[in-house]
Amino acid sequence: DGGITQSPKYLFRKEGQNVTLSCEQNLNHDAMYWYRQDPGQGLRLIYYSQIVNDFQKGDIAEGYSVSREKKESFPLTVTSAQKNPTAFYLCASSPGQYNEKLFFGSGTQLSVL
Amino acid sequence: AQSVTQLGSHVSVSEGALVLLRCNYSSSVPPYLFWYVQYPNQGLQLLLKYTSAATLVKGINGFEAEFKKSETSFHLTKPSAHMSDAAEYFCAVTTGTASKLTFGTGTRLQVTL
Numbered sequence: 001d002g003g004i005t006q007s008p009k010y011l012f013r014k015e016g017q018n019v020t021l022s023c024e025q026n027l028n029h030d031a032m033y034w035y036r037q038d039p040g041q042g043l044r045l046i047y048y049s050q051i052v053n054d055f056q057k058g059d060i061a062e063g064y065s066v067s068r069e070k071k072e073s074f075p076l077t078v079t080s081a082q083k084n085p086t087a088f089y090l091c092a093s094s095p096g097q098y099n100e101k102l103f104f105g106s107g108t109q110l111s112v113l
Numbered sequence: 114a115q116s117v118t119q120l121g122s123h124v125s126v127s128e129g130a131l132v133l134l135r136c137n138y139s140s141s142v143p144p145y146l147f148w149y150v151q152y153p154n155q156g157l158q159l160l161l162k163y164t165s166a167a168t169l170v171k172g173i174n175g176f177e178a179e180f181k182k183s184e185t186s187f188h189l190t191k192p193s194a195h196m197s198d199a200a201e202y203f204c205a206v207t208t209g210t211a212s213k214l215t216f217g218t219g220t221r222l223q224v225t226l
Contacts, residue, residue: 004156031211039121042203042216043157056212090156094211102149102211104156 002027006091008103012113021076021108022092029103030096032074037088037107038062047087049074050096054102077085078110086112114142119217128224132176134220136204139166139185144154146187147205147214148178157203165186174198199224 004025013019025032031050037042042073046060049068068074074093078085088109092102120135123188138144145164149157161172168180178189189202 006128006156028216033212038157042218043217045212045214048212050212058212092156101162102157104157104158107154109154 003102004091004093004105005106006089008108009106009108011108013110014113016080018077018079019085019091019110021078021091021110023074023105025072025074025078025091025093025103027095027103028071029093030071030098031094032068033092033094033102034058034066034074034076035090035092037090040087048091075085083113085110115144115208115213115215117215119202119205119220121220122132122218123221123223125223125225126194128196129193131213132189132194132222134189134202134204134222136189137179137185137206137211138198138204138206138208140188142208144206144208146178146180148172148176148187149216150152150174151203151219153199153200160189160202161201165174177208189225194222194224196224198222198225202219 007022033048034046047066049055065077091105091106116138116139118137124176125226147162163180166171171177176191201219203219205215
């Protein structure tokens with residue numbers, strides 16, 4: 001079945017540590033996105049990529065980094081510069097930047113130890 | 114600039130009762146509007162979308178929404194609530210690409226017996 005796979009489902013970060021969240025899709029979609037979800041705040045865009053080897057900052061990119069070396073993969077690194085990383089992280093994809101329907105993964109809950 | 118406001122962070126209805134979730138938007142150009150549903154610890158799933166065709170949009174699971182330009186609203190309704198409808202619902206707006214999608218803060222729907 002086609003879809004988006006996020007791993008791990010739960011992740012814990014120690015002080016000063018970088019952690020990487022995985023996102024893989026087999027939908028052959030060009031565009032991929034990372035959102036952060038906090039209770040009562042909806043979803044906020046961290047980074048997005050419209051094609052391989054290219055990505056742009058979203059509304060809250062500080063303290064995060066991404067790469068897009070393969071069409072199907074868009075990993076997100078939460079760096080030690082992100083002082084409040086505890087949140088639910090959602091990866092999404094769409095067929096193209098002008099197709100507004102997003103397909104979401106099941107998310108990763110990141111917590112700080 | 115665009116924005117979306119969801120009135121009521123929590124809505125409770127009895128099984129079989131009408132579901133009404135409110136969404137108002139602000140946009141300087143004709144918008145594309147969406148409703149997404151999120152079940153606990155899951156990603157978001159598209160319920161329906163408005164893209165300037167018919168103003169009454171039918172979605173999955175018996176939900177529908179009506180675009181009212183004069184009221185800048187896009188409320189979500191379902192004639193008869195089912196226990197399985199309990200989830201969080203997000204309204205979203207864009208004036209173009211998916212990367213510019215703005216989400217509301219969400220409404221949690223509770224369905225009681």
